[in-house]
Amino acid sequence: MPFLTTDVLPAGTLARIPQPVLATGDGLRMRPWRAADAPAVHRAFQDPALHRWHLRAADSEDEAAGWIEQWRLAWAGERDAQWAVVDEAGDRLLGRVALREIVLADGVAEVAYWTVADARGRGVAARATATLAAWALEEVGFHRLELLHATANEASCRVAARTGFTLEGTKRSAGLHRDGWHDMHLHARVRGD
Numbered sequence: 793m794p795f796l797t798t799d800v801l802p803a804g805t806l807a808r809i810p811q812p813v814l815a816t817g818d819g820l821r822m823r824p825w826r827a828a829d830a831p832a833v834h835r836a837f838q839d840p841a842l843h844r845w846h847l848r849a850a851d852s853e854d855e856a857a858g859w860i861e862q863w864r865l866a867w868a869g870e871r872d873a874q875w876a877v878v879d880e881a882g883d884r885l886l887g888r889v890a891l892r893e894i895v896l897a898d899g900v901a902e903v904a905y906w907t908v909a910d911a912r913g914r915g916v917a918a919r920a921t922a923t924l925a926a927w928a929l930e931e932v933g934f935h936r937l938e939l940l941h942a943t944a945n946e947a948s949c950r951v952a953a954r955t956g957f958t959l960e961g962t963k964r965s966a967g968l969h970r971d972g973w974h975d976m977h978l979h980a981r982v983r984g985d
Contacts, residue, residue, distance in 0.1 A: 800899025800935050803870065811867045814875065814927055816919045822875035822889055825864055829876055830857035832885035836908045843970065845945050846906060863890075870894055877907070877920045886911040889920040891928060891937075899935030899983075901928065905951070912947070922955045929983045936982045942967055942974040952979040 814822040830853045836842060837850035850856045863874035871894055877887040887907035894901040903924065905917045921939075928934045939957045941948035952959070957979035965973040 799897040801896040801933055803896060805896055805932065806870045806873060806894075807868050811873065811875075812927070814923050815880070816923045818919060819880050820877055820886065820916065820919055820923075821880045821883075822877050822920055822923065824867070825860045825874060825876050827857060827860060829860055829885060830854075832908075833860065836885070836887075836906070839909045841909065841912075842906060845942060845948070845969070847969065870896060873901075875920075875924070877905075877916060886916045887920065889917075889924050891924070899933065901934055901937055903937050903939045903957075917948075917951045918954045921951060925955060925957075925981055929981065929985075934983065936980055939979040939981075940967070940976050941979075942969065943977050944974060949977060952977070955981075956985055957981050958985070 811824045813824070816822075833856040834850045834853045837846075837848065837856070843849060850859070863872070866872035866874060873891040873894065875889050876885055877889055878885055885908060887905060889905045890903070891901040892904050903921060905921055907916050925937055928937060937957070939948075939952050940963070941952065943949075943962060949959075958981070960978045960980050963976040963978055966976040967974045
């Protein structure tokens with residue numbers, strides 16, 4: 793049965809090009825992950841504050857290296873796109889920003905991010921998210937980007953608001969965390985916002 797609409801983005805839109813390096817223009821760079829990032833990722837996931845909102849733990853540098861390999865391969869599969877957020881001057885890891893749950897045919901993806909402890913409160917997540925959203929919507933041609941966070945995660949709510957993601961509603965009891973089910977805010981940006 794044929795569809796009455798065409799795909800927003802055809803298969804191969806991402807896979808046909810190398811994953812780009814994106815600069816925020818104010819000292820941050822988002823680059824593809826490297827195997828050498830494993831120790832920094834492992835350190836980041838030892839932070840209890842990160843465990844509050846993220847569902848994974850890294851028990852070893854080898855485990856973090858496995859994640860990085862998965863993140864690198866995901867680009868070619870066009871299902872996720874993950875970037876290391878680093879400072880331009882020293883290439884020090886400050887966090888991660890990603891497009892997850894990519895559905896090219898619908899032109900939709902979910903934005904996700906985290907920052908290392910000493911990068912919090914410096915606008916790193918917001919600057920990286922704004923740059924990623926501009927690239928995805930304006931350059932690639934995605935139609936809609938969604939951003940989900942626990943309603944109790946006020947810092948993520950501020951990032952969403954600062955980067956133009958409109959609060960569309962609350963998904964009740966939609967995210968299982970270590971301490972139980974959380975209501976989740978759904979924010980979104982659409983092309984042309």
